[in-house]
Amino acid sequence: MIGEYIGGAVVILLVILILAVLASCIKIVPQAQALIVERLGAYIGTWSVGLHFKLPIVDRVARRVNLKEQVIDFKPQPVITKDNVTMQIDTVVFFQITDPKLYAYGVENPLMAIENLTATTLRNIIGDLELDDTLTSRELINTKMRTLLDVATDPWGIKVNRVELKNIIPPAAIQDSMEKQMKAERERREKILQAEGEKKSTVLVAEGHKESAILEAEAEKQAAILRAEAKKEAMIREAEGEAQAIIKVQQANAEGIRLIREAGADDAVIQLKSLEAFAKAADGQATKIIIPSDIQGLAGAVRSVVEVAKE
Numbered sequence: 001m002i003g004e005y006i007g008g009a010v011v012i013l014l015v016i017l018i019l020a021v022l023a024s025c026i027k028i029v030p031q032a033q034a035l036i037v038e039r040l041g042a043y044i045g046t047w048s049v050g051l052h053f054k055l056p057i058v059d060r061v062a063r064r065v066n067l068k069e070q071v072i073d074f075k076p077q078p079v080i081t082k083d084n085v086t087m088q089i090d091t092v093v094f095f096q097i098t099d100p101k102l103y104a105y106g107v108e109n110p111l112m113a114i115e116n117l118t119a120t121t122l123r124n125i126i127g128d129l130e131l132d133d134t135l136t137s138r139e140l141i142n143t144k145m146r147t148l149l150d151v152a153t154d155p156w157g158i159k160v161n162r163v164e165l166k167n168i169i170p171p172a173a174i175q176d177s178m179e180k181q182m183k184a185e186r187e188r189r190e191k192i193l194q195a196e197g198e199k200k201s202t203v204l205v206a207e208g209h210k211e212s213a214i215l216e217a218e219a220e221k222q223a224a225i226l227r228a229e230a231k232k233e234a235m236i237r238e239a240e241g242e243a244q245a246i247i248k249v250q251q252a253n254a255e256g257i258r259l260i261r262e263a264g265a266d267d268a269v270i271q272l273k274s275l276e277a278f279a280k281a282a283d284g285q286a287t288k289i290i291i292p293s294d295i296q297g298l299a300g301a302v303r304s305v306v307e308v309a310k311e
Contacts, residue, residue: 027052034100036063065100077119079126088169094162102157
């Protein structure tokens, strides 16, 4: 009875052990990963995405490799420029594993190898540049480092996609000097902008005064023209009025003489009325009246006027 119980337990254990061994032989590789498989210590292949089976005991998964792009942020490294200025620079490296076999067997510690290679490459590049070039040539340094690191890590199955200089930290004295220089440059630009603003303001004010003076002169000119035209018009109208008045007076005097003539007045009366007509015609006017010595001729002239009036 006991023997049967023990035998049943052993069978169950064997079944469980067999199932466990079979389960361990089944491997599912997820996306963006690869498995390095060895048989008795020797590389036999790289498993990509999907379902895979291995032999129990003799086959084993030596390494699981991540095929995604990875980022490493290295600590600041002390570097010396060409003009003997020591500064701290930290870098960020973006890389991706392209060959899992070379990555697994190419170098013992790939991440440490990349860090050391980045530090030495950075020192070599910065050593050929002066401080000012280092501060202004960040993109050039990034490109050189990416190219050199990509070539150096290719035997390890690693591709360097991008390298970025995260921070460039010069010594404190250099930082103070740079801050003072930047402050002086900002003050200089501020003064230039202020001077340009004042210049533009002065020019605008002068142009405003100029335009105002021109407009005032034009207005005064137009006003003077209008005043002259008004005065001219007034003088013309006044002269016309005076001429009309003289004509009316002359006509009235001529009519009076004609009526006297028709009434039968003698030549003496006509001559007297003629003189009065000449006096009234010249009243208030700057006109010289020349009286003929021959009063008889004057009477003849008056008769002529009377005749004209009759007509």
